[in-house]
Each structure stands twice: as structure tokens, then as C-alpha cells.
Amino acid sequence: MTFLIINGPNINMLGIREPSVYGAQNFDALQQLIRDTCAENGIDCELFQSNHEGAIVDKIQEAYGKADGIVINPAAYTHTSIAILDALKAVSIPAVEVHISDVKNREDFRQISYAGMACIKTYMGLGFDGYRQAILYLKDYLSK
Numbered sequence: 780m781t782f783l784i785i786n787g788p789n790i791n792m793l794g795i796r797e798p799s800v801y802g803a804q805n806f807d808a809l810q811q812l813i814r815d816t817c818a819e820n821g822i823d824c825e826l827f828q829s830n831h832e833g834a835i836v837d838k839i840q841e842a843y844g845k846a847d848g849i850v851i852n853p854a855a856y857t858h859t860s861i862a863i864l865d866a867l868k869a870v871s872i873p874a875v876e877v878h879i880s881d882v883k884n885r886e887d888f889r890q891i892s893y894a895g896m897a898c899i900k901t902y903m904g905l906g907f908d909g910y911r912q913a914i915l916y917l918k919d920y921l922s923k
């Protein structure tokens with residue numbers, strides 16, 4: 780099983796960026812957690828982070844025929860990007876959406892998730908553990 784794990788803009792700034800919202804752990808720690816979770820579950824994973832919408836669209840398209848599942852935190856593009864929604868729909872790879880913070884209880888402009896419309900499940904407000912749960916959910920979903 781091969782998963783593509785995508786993180787959008789400013790996720791590389793974890794640890795520096797608004798620690799009261801996103802926690803004190805940095806992006807390296809997040810990547811390690813993702814790699815460890817995948818390794819423990821026999822999943823091959825590719826990690827991708829970009830601050831650019833088109834690069835994320837390109838990466839989703841490249842996953843066609845290669846990845847079995849996608850875990851995606853599109854960050855701010857969650858709330859604006861129909862292009863990422865369309866890319867996820869185009870490749871039809873089962874995808875799970877993750878948000879570190881509890882987006883539902885934040886500003887009004889964060890209440891819409893375009894990418895989420897193409898995802899089978901969303902985890903939010905669980906910190907880094909949301910990624911672990913997303914990987915386990917996707918593995919279970921694909922094993923059935």
C-alpha cells in the first residue's frame with residue numbers, strides 16, 4: 780500500500796507559527812510521526828509539502844496510478860481551492876482530510892472546505908494525532 784501525504788502552505792512553519800493554535804512541535808516532528816506510523820503499518824509513503832497551489836495540483840495528478848490513498852492537509856487552500864478539489868476528484872484516489880486545529884470552532888472564512896468535498900473522512904482538532912488516525916483509517920478502508 781502506498782500513500783501520498785500532502786501538506787499545504789505554512790505547515791512547514793510549525794513550531795514557529797502560532798504555537799497556541801498549532802502546538803510547539805515542528806514540521807520535522809510531524810514528518811517523523813507520519814513516517815513512523817506508515818512504517819509500523821507496512822505502508823510506503825511519500826511526503827510532500829508546498830506553499831504553492833499549482834504544485835499541489837501537479838502532485839495529486841502525478842499520484843494517479845501510483846498512490847493507493849492520499850492524506851491531505853491543504854491548509855489555507857482548504858477554504859479557497861476548487862483546483863485542489865477538482866484534482867482530487869480527477870484522480871479518484873481515496874483521500875482523507877486533516878486539520879491540526881479545530882477549524883470548526885475558528886473564523887467564519889474557515890468554515891468551508893472545498894478539498895473536504897472530495898474526501899471520505901476529515902480529522903480536525905486532534906493536533907498531529909489527526910495524521911496518525913487518518914493513515915489508520917485509510918489503511919482500514921482500503922483493506923476492506
Ligand code: DQA
Pocket residue numbers: 788789790852853854855856857877878879880881882889
Ligand atoms: C489548518 C487550518 C487552516 O484553516 C489554516 O489555514 C492552516 C492550517 C490546520 O491544520 O489546522 O494553515 O489546515
